[in-house]
Structure formats: structure tokens, C-alpha cells
Amino acid sequence: MCSISFMFLFSISVSLFVLGLSYIMYDYVVFIEWEVLSINSLNLVMTFLFDWMSLIFMSFVLMISSLVIYYSKEYMESDYKINRFIMLVLMFVLSMMMLIISPNLISILLGWDGLGLVSYCLVIYFQNVKSYNAGMLTALSNRIGDVALLLAIAWMLNFGSWNYVFYLDYMFDFFEMKMVGCLVVLAAMTKSAQIPFSSWLPAAMAAPTPVSALVHSSTLVTAGVYLLIRFNMMFSISWLSNVLLLLSGLTMFMSGMGANFEFDLKKIIALSTLSQLGLMMSILSMGFYKLAFFHLLTHALFKALLFMCAGAIIHNMNNNQDIRLMGGLSSVMPLTSACFNVANLALCGMPFLAGFYSKDLILEMVLLSYMNMFSILLFFVSTGLTVSYSFRLLYYMMIGTSNFSSLNLLSDEGWVMLKSMLGLMIMSIIGGSILSWLIFPSPLVIVLPLSLKLLTLFVCVIGGLMGYFLSNVSLLFFNKAFYFYNFVYFLGSMWFMPYISTYGIINYPLKMGSLVVKTFDQGWSEYFGGQQLYLNLLKYTQFNQVLQNNNLKIYLLSFIFWIMILFIYMYIY
Template identity: 55%
Template sequence: MNWAVSMYLSSMVFLMIGSVSCIIGSLNMMLNFNITVIEWEIFSLNSCNIVMTLIFDWMALMFLGFVLLISSMVLFYSGGYMAGDKTLDRFIYLVLGFVGAMVALIVSPNLVSILLGWDGLGLVSYALVIYYQNEKSANAGMITILSNRVGDVAILLSIAIMFELGGWNFIYYVGSMGDNMLTTSLSLLVILAAMTKSAQIPFSAWLPAAMAAPTPVSALVHSSTLVTAGVYLLIRFSPMLVNEGVKSFLLIISCLTMFMAGLGANFEYDLKKIIALSTLSQLGVMISILALGFMDLAFFHLLTHALFKALLFMCAGVIIHNAKEYQDIRSMGSLVECMPLTSMNLNLANFALCGFPFLAGFYSKDLILEVAFLSWVNYVSFLLYAAATGLTVCYTFRLVYYSLTGGYRLSSCVSVSDDSFLMTGPMWGLSVGAVFAGCCLSWLIFPDPYLICMGWELKTLPLMVSGLGALVGYMLNMMNVSDVIKSLFFYKEVVMAGSMWFMPFLSTFNLSSSALNLSVKVQKSGDGGWSEYLGGQGIYMYFISGSRLIQIAQDSVVKLFMKVFLIWVIVMMIFIF
């Protein structure tokens, strides 16, 4: 056994043991209402203490257990998917670094230490997106890291604002801050950071572009790590979201995001991008219910979504790997005849995604919709909720059509099967989670059930829009209405809906031309110009010239004193003699 394979197996086992330990610890803390805070004093200089703080409560340990569980499944899956890769050890290092950065972010109640995990996620995600080292990957990595830098700056500004509170352990302050200017500024900056990391409008373009990374990385990124970091940060800061204007802004942005992503997924033909847009839609669901004040529901959906989304990406990776890296769903059909196990798990994850009764997504998503309909939401948000729910089921049944029915369209030279145990094995564990995790988590997180009283119109609305979306999604694809020739009649509308409302074009245009050119001018005139002239270099030259003047003056005074002294001595000698 070579070193790379040995490291691969030991990492997988270690992550699985850590996952089981964290989940057991979370259940223990949930039962006993315990929170453990560890402070490690790195060093002390005079009265300044540099302290590393870690928090272990039921929420952090539960999320940590799910992250480690999915990471171990992804590493197991990578053994088959990346088997022919010559740099498998580098890939394992990057994945483990990615998981380590997420762990640092989860257990940190301190904004300074959170920045380490936050920046670590951005850096390692850039390295993973450009893993295949081609032009497409380079462009995707550039838009990914530049979009996330906006959130990094927002975190830095939040650290500066929290300096006014006397410390950076936000866990001690967020519950007691009232509705004032400091709280509003801090909440807006945290929301901006979460919007960039969780790809909300107008920062949504990087998330589908990040599909240039290997599929195991996509399964990890889109389920429980990178894109959920913003949601987790907002959950931690949720007691601070007290300003109604800020909450309304967050609600309308998240509702627009889930509607835009659902609409774009119905016009997309790339299998991985369809699943990426579904992730974007579910992130909008989480942030929207969080904006309404239901932090526990957002965390519940975060956990259930992690399981079936990782399963969905793994199934897509098996299909793409067997189809010789071909990702166009129009070239697929009747996959159930050749890949029954993968097709079964794919559609199980799809049904959990659209909230099929008694699967994992049903317990969280149905509860979120009912609570949202029962809350004081504006009419636009209500319509966007209903439309996004229907669009989710619509693109789900679009994938059902291309995976279960239709003619076999793959090349005769392509042999597709479920032979690889390394890729199909992890599906069993995640499929069990996609079926049973919803009910188990609902019993744990909500021991007292929600009492929801609403009319039959609102109660049956999710079921009606889901049924309508399923019918439209299946029938339109069966009739080939989305064919290229037929879509030319509505070319402008199709282009706008299928291109995420031109967001990738606007993002790359602004980043490549306007924003970067402006930043170069500001850098030349600011950082490299006046700030240098009046700042570091200017002060240095001022001190140098000043010290020279002082030296000249001192030299002149000494010479003058010696001349006067000699003249005085000569005069005194003349008078004496």
C-alpha cells in the first residue's frame, strides 16, 4: 500500500470517528443543556492577552458531526472517482485543509479566529476550483475568489466595529445589543459577508462557475461547507437581527435568489449546474426563514439539506464519470436500465429536495413554508415562496424524465454501470440519512411541536404548486418544448431566465473592466501616491531630512563654539601677558 492510499484510508476513518463522537457529544449537551467554552491564552504582553476561544454547544457539535460525516463519505467516494489522478495526495491535502477551515469556523465564537476559517475556506476553494488547470477552471476560480473577497472585507470591518464593544467574542454580545446604529452597521456587514459566501443576489454568479472543481469537491462544498458558512454565521448572529428594515432587506434578497435559481435551473442542460442552482435555491430558503426570525428552522433545513444534496452530487458524479465526463442531460436517457442503483438514489435525493412526504426534506421544507405563510410576510415574498416551490419540483421532474424515461441517447462506445463500490458505497449511508434524518432531527431539535393553524387554502398551497410544477416539468420535456429551435420564439426571455438574469455577464464585466481598472487608479493615486507621500515613505523622508538638518546644526554649533572658545582664550592670554 503506497503512502497516498494509506493517508486516504486513515483520513476517512479518522473523520468518521470524529463525526460519531461529535454527534454523541451534541446529544449529550442537548439533553443536559450544557455549553463548553475553552479559552487558551497563547501569550500575554503587559496587559494585553492573546486568547484562542473555542465553543462547543449542541449546535456546533451537531453541525460539526454532519460536516465530518459527509467529508468521510466524500473521501471514500474520491477513491473511485479520482482513482486515475496522478496527484491524489495533493487532492487529499486540499480536502482535509478545506474541512479543517470549516471546523475552525464552526467552533469559533471570536470574529478574529472566524476570519482564519473564513479566509481558509476561500483560499482552499480557489485551489480546488482550479484543480484541473485549464482556462475554464482559472476563470471560475478567479470569479470565486474575487466574489468572496467582498465578504472577507466585510468581516474585517465587523472586527473593527466590534472593537467598540471591548472584545471580539460576539457570542457574549449579540443577545444584549439593542436597535442602535452600532448594531445596524454590524448586522449589515455580517449580512454582506453571508451573502457573498452563500451566493445571494448579486453575488450568485460564482456558485455555478465553481462547478469546474472535481465532483467530490462539489458534493462537499454544496452540502455542508463553503456555501453554508454564510448561513451558519447568520444563525450565530441571528439574535442581533432586530432592525425590521434589515430583516426585510434580507428577506426580499433571499426570496429573489431562490426564485432566480429555480427559474435558471429549468433552462440549464449541464447536470452539475442544475444541482448547483438547486443549492442556491435552498440557500435562499434558509436565509429567508432566518430573516423571519426562525433560527432553529434554518439550522434544521441546513442539516437535512446537507445529506440529500451530497447524495445528489455523488449520483451525478457517477453518471458523469461513466459517461466519460459528458454532463449534458440531453445526451442521457433511460439510465435506470443500466444504472439502477444510481438512478434510485438520484431520484430519492430529488424527491427529498422537493419535499416528498416523509423524506428528509419534507420535515424541514414543509415546516418552513407553513411558518413563512403564517408569518407577516409581504405579498411579493409570499408569491416568490410559492413560485420557487413550484419551480423546484419542476426542474426535479425534469431530471426524473432524463434519468428514468426517454430513449437511451449515450454513445454506443460508452459503458455505464454501477460496478464501482467505492463510488456507490457512500450512497447507502447518505440515502439512509435522506430518508430518516428528517424525522430524527425534528424530534431532537423540536421536542415540543409547532402549533400551526391556517386555512385550507394556505395549507394545500405547497401541495398544489408542487403538483403543478411536477406536471409542467415532466410534460414540457416530454414534448420537447425546451428544444433549441422552439425556444428561439422567446429568445430574449429564455436567455435572461437561463443566464441567471445576466448575473455572470455583469459580474465578470464589472470585475474585469470597471472595478479592477478603478482599483488600479485608486491604488496608484492612493496607496502608491498620496498615502505614500504623506504616509510611510513621506514620514521616513521627513525624519531623514530632519535628522540631517539637526546633524548640520549640531556640527555648526560645535564648530562655532570651538571658534569662540579659541578667540576667548587668545584674548585672555593677550590681556594676561
């Protein structure tokens, strides 16, 4: 089933990419309306939107998912229920397709909820307590966004149609649509894990690695960014864009800091995804939606590759994810290490790799824009932190000798996994330049002073040196982090967000709900309400049943009773 799915998805991906190129060239936008049902004056119509953006994004999603499914053929080969796993992944991709081509809030909700539901099934795929907890946190965090989207649908009734695409040009002049804008931003923030909804994203690492490669590159977490790209007109509401800029900038900084103190390989890559999502959201809130889309596509390529390489390494290390127990992998797993390093350098923004074209352009546009100093600081410090944790990862995994067990048979994985990784590595090298030529056909010249032009490069070099030397050098043979343990613990635990999310937001309200149910629904109100009514009805029914029995004494007694009542009535009146 893996091979068939791979061939099918990959062929559709190539055809959609070619179609997307023609749409860019001729500037086409096509709406397809399918009339599902027509009863009298009621028309139930399904609308699909095909433009260069949706076609190219679909092409990328299908290409990455096809390679992930091909990769799963070997990664999940010991799983007896591999077909069930492939079906779940295909449902996941189908939900994403639904979300991408929908210009209608109702059909977007179908894809949106499909993503949430299937992601829950995939996160709890390895059935253990940790997976269940992670799945519940993921599902409950995403439910907030689902409710916000439902409220947005209700507010859209003021306009007579849910096809928001037709109203985008003038919709934000009205109070109702400002409300819709706020709700859509809230929904996007939950799906793309911005502060204060960030804790579910590293927790979702409980899913199998191929799922992580798909979720964190082009599907679930990018759904919020893509929705905001479609609603880009609403950033004319200045306070909304300012709030989103602040929160996404803090997300970027927080995740970059957290990754520098993390030792779980998959969680480090998850936090780097969170950092890049913050970058996309922040540039989007400034109004550069094409740049956000460009970075979304390039990021999808190298992030999927990063997760695939991490999966191959974890597979080889006997399911160990702690980077402190790795080392010297470049000599024993050369091809996997090469792919991993290319993806890592693309993430850092190494010149002429995929990440460079989008990240460098974004940072230069930030410098060119009318921005406050705090936001610029968040952008550049977060970029430095990205390079810092990437080089820290490089030090722990590639350099020195292995810290794992003495008996380990490390080698490059089988050719099935390597082929899918090499395919993505080629795209991570050439993808950025190809996309920049397609999305920005006329060359853009950003004129800045030499010091600002070199600032991005300078920040990257400083960040890389910090990451490498602080991992390598032990000052006076003592880890200085122990001097500031509470501060380091605060930074490394995502500003206590997982604890606040689980204990504060989920645990206590659920306990309060349980208390309310026990005291009210199953307590006094039940005793004097429903239960009392039931007992009284039961008593009267039993009495009535006795009367219905064919007993002459009872009939005589009742006859005498009614005669007495009649006499009393006649005596009174």
C-alpha cells in the same frame, strides 16, 4: 490515505453526534478558553464555543466529508497527486471546523479566509482556462465578504472585545453594532451567494465533483447562513431583515428559473443549491433561526448525495455533463439511479423524506406569519420551480433510451463509490425525522385552513407536472422557447449576472486600474517623481565620485575656486 482519513473523520463525527445529543438533553453550553500567550498585562486567548448547534453541525460536516473522501478514493484514482487532493479537502474541513466553534470574530476570520483560499485551490484543481476564470471569480467575489468581516472587526473595537456571543442580547441597541450587523449580513451574502453575488456559485462547478459535493452541501456556501444563525438577534433591525428577505426571495426565484433552462447536470444541481440557500436565508430573516438550521442540516444530506450520484453518472458517461445526451439510465445504472431519485425527491419535499420535514414546516410557518403577498408568492413559486426542474432532470436522464454514443459500457460504479452513496441515501431517508425529533422535542401544531395546508402539496404537484410535460411535449413540433428567445436567454443566464460580474464588476475596474498604473505610477508622476529623483541623485553621485579621485588638477582647481569664493565674500562684506 483515503481510507485512514475516512475512518478518522467518521469516528470523530459519531462521537460528536453523541455528545451533541447529551448537550441537547441537558441544555449545555461550554466555553473552552486556551491562553496562547501571556506577556505582562496582555493575554492572547483562543475561545471555542461548544453547544448543541455547533456539535451537531460539526458532526454532519465530518460525516459528509468522510464519505466524500472515501468516494474520492475511486473517483480520483487516476489522479497521481491524489494525496495532495485529500490534504486540500482536509484543510477545507479544518477551516470549516474553525468557523463553526468560534465565538470570536478574529478566529471566525481565520476559518472564513481559510475556506476562501482553499476553495480557490480546489476550483482551479483541473488546470485549464475555464477553471482559472472560475477560481478568480470565486476568490474575488468572496473577498468582498472578507473585507466586510474585517470592517466588522474594526467596528467591534467599540465594545472592547471581539467575542460577539457575550454581547448578542443587547448589542443591537447601539449604532456601532447595527453597523456590525450590516457588515456581517454583507459578508454572509457573498459567502452564501445571494443576489448580487450569485454568479460565482455555478462557476465553482469547475472543481472536481467530490469537492462540489462537499462545498455545496455543508461547508463553503453554508458558512454565511451559519454565521447569520449565530447573529440571529440582529434581525430585530426591521429594515435589515426586510432587505435580506427580498434579496434571498429573489435569489430563490432566479435560481429556480435558471435551472429550468440549464442543460449542464452539475450546474442544475448548483442552481438548486442556490435556491435552497435563498430559502434558508429568507426564513432566517423572518427570525426562525432554528428552522433555518434544521433545513441546513437536512439539505446537506441529500445535496451531497445528489452530487455524488451526478459524479458517478458523469464518470460513466465518459466525462459528459449534458443531460440531453443522457437517457435510460434507470435500466443500466439501477443503484445509482435509485440513489439519485431518492435525493431528487428529498429535494422536492416528498413526504417522509429528509427534505419534507424542513421544507413543509418552513412553508407553513411562512403562511402563519405576518407576510406580504409578494414574499409568499416568491416562496411558493420557487418551491414549484424546484419540483419542476427536478422532474425535468428525471425525464432527460431516466426515461427513454440513451442518446450518447452507440458504443458505451454503462454500468453501476464500483462498490467504493456505491457504499458512500448508499450511506448517504439512508441518511436522506431517515435524517429528517430524526433531526425534527431532536431539534423540536415538543410537538408543534401549526393550525391553518385546509386550503393553505394543502397549498404546498398542490404547488409541488403542479410544478412536477409542468417540469415533466414541458420537457416531454413539443407543442406543434416546435420549441416555443424560440419565440421568446431573448426572455428565455435572460432567465437562463441568471439575469445576466455572470456577465455583469465578470465584465462589469471585475473586467472594467481592472482595466481602469491598469490605465491608472500606466499613466500615473509608470507615467508622468513617475518621471517627475521617483525616476527624476533617482536620476538627479545618480548625476550628483557620479560628480562626487569624480571629485573623490586623487587628481592633482582637480584639487588645484577646487582650491582656486574656494579662494575666489573667499575673496568675493571679503570684498562684499
